[in-house]
Amino acid sequence: MNTIKIISDDDVKSILDLENTILCVENAYRQKADKRATLLPLVSADLVEGKADMDIKSGIYQTGNLFGLKLVTWFGDNKIQGLPNLTAMAMVFDLKNGFPIALINAGYLTAMRTGAAGAVGIKYLANQNAEVLTLVGTGNQAAFQIAAALTAVPTIRKVNIYNPRNEKKAHLLQQSIRTKLSGINNSSNDFKNENWIQRIKTVEFYAVNNIQSALEETDAVITITPSSQALIKKEWVKPGTHISCIGADLPGKQELDETLFRTARIFADDIDQASSVGEIQTAVSLGILPIESIREIGYVINGNENGRLSNNDITVFDSTGIALQDLAVADYIIRTAEEKNIGTSVTI
Amino acid sequence: MNTIKIISDDDVKSILDLENTILCVENAYRQKADKRATLLPLVSADLVEGKADMDIKSGIYQTGNLFGLKLVTWFGDNKIQGLPNLTAMAMVFDLKNGFPIALINAGYLTAMRTGAAGAVGIKYLANQNAEVLTLVGTGNQAAFQIAAALTAVPTIRKVNIYNPRNEKKAHLLQQSIRTKLSGINNSSNDFKNENWIQRIKTVEFYAVNNIQSALEETDAVITITPSSQALIKKEWVKPGTHISCIGADLPGKQELDETLFRTARIFADDIDQASSVGEIQTAVSLGILPIESIREIGYVINGNENGRLSNNDITVFDSTGIALQDLAVADYIIRTAEEKNIGTSVTI
The missing domain is CATH 3.30.1780.10 (ornithine cyclodeaminase, domain 1)
Structure with a gap:
């Protein structure tokens, strides 16, 4: 017993x-x-x-x-x-x-650890002092992604919210986001979430309907949709951008233009799992992205691999959830x- | 919630x-x-x-x-x-x-459903009116295998108990087997297990130290050891014998001489799983047993495949547990x- x-x-x-x-x-x-x-x-x-x-x-x-x-x-x-x-x-x-x-x-x-994954990608791979985050996707996970990113990256001061299929949902999330964020505990040391609520007040939240122009000012992107086709074109991503891809976790799912992987520096939580069911699955199967060039994010965290090499690198973190x-x-x-x-x- | x-x-x-x-x-x-x-x-x-x-x-x-x-x-x-x-x-x-x-x-x-697997193999694949069961293995599963076989096959009247490495353990199990069997509920209709205890009394239990001579009188065998080498030689198995192989469920495990599979009729709970981790793994990997010749036991139970074709067939049921x-x-x-x-x- x-x-x-x-x-x-x-x-x-x-x-x-x-x-x-x-x-x-x-x-x-x-x-x-x-x-x-x-x-x-x-x-x-x-x-x-x-x-x-x-x-x-x-x-x-x-x-x-x-x-x-x-x-x-x-x-x-x-x-x-x-x-x-x-x-x-x-x-x-x-x-x-x-x-x-x-x-x-x-x-x-699951909601919290998935939010944390997107945030850890930004923390270790985005340029220092990232200020503008763009979130692609407005489902239940959106608030957890934003909350974790704001927690892990204290320099973020502006968040763009984009829904690729329904502009109204982006506006609805913009209106409710501070309330949603306030309901998530930030720190075991922050009694009653007071510092956290102060922090949220200083961040600007915008619903955007033109992702291309939003990306022009963006330092870090999180994609969190159930999409099965590319939502972001290669040419829209400016040098220096980091993208944490969270949505794709099953065969057939995809959020980024796969040709982006020709030049971006790619990281994954687990290379095998990401290659078979993650964002990079199409690029790997088409031969655009050689598996040998993908790095595991744990090696960046433990200091055995470089994250970005320059301010101009485009970095992608493919998190399928492990x-x-x-x-x-x-x-x-x-x-x-x-x-x-x-x-x-x-x-x- | x-x-x-x-x-x-x-x-x-x-x-x-x-x-x-x-x-x-x-x-x-x-x-x-x-x-x-x-x-x-x-x-x-x-x-x-x-x-x-x-x-x-x-x-x-x-x-x-x-x-x-x-x-x-x-x-x-x-x-x-x-x-x-x-x-x-x-x-x-x-x-x-x-x-x-x-x-x-x-x-x-797990103990009960594993016992049931060995018994279902005997019920559907052994010759009618099987009377003598030989059990190879004396661990915790032994009593469950015997109990289920006696329940599924009412004609069994004699059980040989064999431990390939330790004769004493076979004798100890022989002494305790009726008590162990009495502690397992037989039927939801058998108030206080009374009919079951009567049945157990009519069965003879023998510890044997010569498996070869025990097999001469055996209708059905259950192997339930953690062995990684053959315990039963091909030439010891008389025509008409059925063998339920329960012990092998991991790479490297084996209880029967793999050359037995050249001539025996082979059944499995799941052909893929049995071929990779079950009793037949060695025979399959050596090319002795073509995968196409293995039958799934469910097709025998639902009447879409034949079990044994004659009284002289040697049949084997490889149960890895599903x-x-x-x-x-x-x-x-x-x-x-x-x-x-x-x-x-x-x-x-």
């Missing part, structure tokens, strides 16, 4: 803040590069063709003495019944004896839940 | 019986053959080389309107500290909306837990 801790989505919301999530995600990338974290093969499947799918991401996080998996489901028609499209559950095990430690509702965890992000954040959640006596312990 | 049911190993023990487990496992194989159940790729990994490993088996069980996975860990050194070597956890989701339904401690579930067995049994457990109000519901 074992005891397992059940940690609900509300529990996770009460524990997680942006600063610690970003630290965990950076650490996951670094430990992977240092071979102290092991990514296992992705399992993905259509459940109902075109309407529902799932994937299982698993790995071993030696640093935290744990291993486990996260299963994420997407059910497109749930919205019609007023139910959430995404469900995510993470199971974490003890690397010392294989016993289960925790079952975590990983909905909020189990080690989930495990690193889960490790933090479990330790905090233990300290603060959060969650429900059940005999299993 | 969702509610998930946590079902402990003791809960599972109070629910599961052999008859229903065998029905579920048969059904899993049949539904797979009928394309109403989908097996997803196996993930397996060493956690500590030679000392600990894990695998994740997942699938979609359309028939039960659910999908999910089971993670099993093996930690060789746990025994030293008086802890169990194996841990298994199953997570089950609703195929209508992706929501989690249950987290099940799948230790007992997620659909777990999901079919989990489906039964969840429905019964709901009816009988067993398990702990937790908001997640």
